Amino acid sequence: MDMKDVAEKGLVLLGCGKMGSAMLQGWLADGLPATSVWVKDPYPNDFVQRAGVHVNADLPASPAIVIIAVKPQMMADALPVLAAMGNGTTLFVSVAAGISIATYEGMLGSETPIVRAMPNTPAAVGKGITAIVANAHAGDDGLGAAEGLLQAVGQVVRLEREEQMDAVTGVSGSGPAYVFHLIETLAAAGEAQGLSADLSMALAKATVAGAGVLAELAEETPEQLRINVTSPNGTTQAGLEELMDPANGLPPLMLRTVGAATLRSRELANG
Ligand SMILES: NC(=O)C1=CN([C@@H]2O[C@H](COP(=O)(O)OP(=O)(O)OC[C@H]3O[C@@H](n4cnc5c(N)ncnc54)[C@H](OP(=O)(O)O)[C@@H]3O)[C@@H](O)[C@H]2O)C=CC1
Ligand SMILES: O=C(O)[C@@H]1CCC=N1
Known part of the structure; x- marks a missing residue:
């Protein structure tokens, strides 16, 4: 399946809040026709209503891809x-924190093609x-x-094991919030x-943004840049x-921060 198939058969987006909108923005900017997208969301936001996509x-019957971007707690209501x-042939891609592939197989059928993904909101500017x-x-x-599909909104990494997803969520899924708090x-x-x-605020934003670009582009490690x-x-x-x-600096604080987010991702699997 390629982007041409997605454009022809359609992409369904279940839940279009902060993460769904961030990805949709990226896909439309990348050339996915708005008429190939069906959004299901009880209160579609202004961006969705103006995007030219099908809303509710x-x-x-058989879209190329369904993206599931509702809160984990809404899953049982939203998925049926x-x-x-x-x-069937429709590929389900879930971005929900904590919800396992086995849970989707239970709700959609064990022969359903399913990809579990963990993106982050810089996807809105193609830097996820x-x-x-x-x-x-x-x-x-x-x-x-x-x-x-996801490369249209940033980098993509493949995991070896699904269990890694909880720690990934603690590092890069939640990570933009840590960095925004660093700016604050x-x-x-x-x-x-x-x-x-x-x-x-101008100094803090430009410093974090500039250091981020330098860390991404420079040949030196972040340690050497420091x-x-x-x-x-x-x-x-x-x-x-x-x-x-x-004892009291960022290293132990970051360990606790990522640890707490990782643990919460594991807990979400249990409802
Ligand atoms: N925000 C982030 O940075 C990231 C989020 N995620 C995952 O993305 C998912 C969505 O998170 P986020 O975008 O932040 O949350 P939001 O609440 O912003 O978006 C969820 C959307 O789903 C809608 N919704 C609720 N019930 C239904 C339903 N039955 N059918 C269709 N849509 C429904 C909500 O509407 P309403 O608001 O009216 O209830 C809302 O617009 C979560 O599972 C989260 O784990 C993953 C990576 C990063
Ligand atoms: O806070 C959350 O649960 C979601 C998952 C990663 C980022 N936001």
Whole structure:
């Protein structure tokens, strides 16, 4: 299956909130015709209503792909409308945190091709990263189709085992929120040192965005890039002695942060 098949047979998006809209924005920008997309969502947002896609219309009987982007807690209510598409050629791609492939097989039929994916919201600007893993029925074809679709909104990595998905969710699914909070706290710290709120926020945003691009493009590791900023006995060293404190700094805090998110992903599997 390629993007031409998706355009011909249709893509159904179940749930089009923050993550669904971020991906849809990316796909439409990448050239997927709006008329090939069917969105099901009880309260479609302004973007969806203006995008030219089919909204809460009758669905094609056998679309190429169904994307499931409802909250894990809504799954039992939302999924039954799609049950007739199970056990067929329609590929189901779920982005829901914590919901296992086995759970979908139970709800849609054990012969349904299913890909479980974990994207993140930078997909809205083509800079997402999505991890994917498939069941046997999806196989390489299904994995390839999901990969093609998700590459339109950023990078894609294939996982060796589904169990890795909880930690992936804790790192890159939730990760943009950690980075946005870093921007918030960096700006607040600048204010505490006497800068205006606007100036401090402008400095914090540009610093995080610039460091992110440099980390992505440079040949050096993030560790070396950090060392490059740090003059012996200079300002950065003074700051990093606090931030990198092994007992109270960022390392133990980040371990707890990713650990808590990973654990929550595991818990969501149990409802
Ligand atoms: N946000 C993120 O950064 C990421 C989210 N995810 C996953 O994406 C999924 C969606 O998350 P997110 O976009 O943040 O959540 P949102 O609440 O923003 O989006 C979910 C959408 O589904 C709609 N919905 C609720 N019930 C139904 C139904 N029965 N049928 C169709 N649509 C329904 C909601 O409508 P209403 O608001 O009216 O209830 C809402 O618009 C989750 O499973 C989450 O784990 C994965 C990676 C990153
Ligand atoms: O917070 C959540 O549960 C979802 C999954 C990853 C990002 N947002």
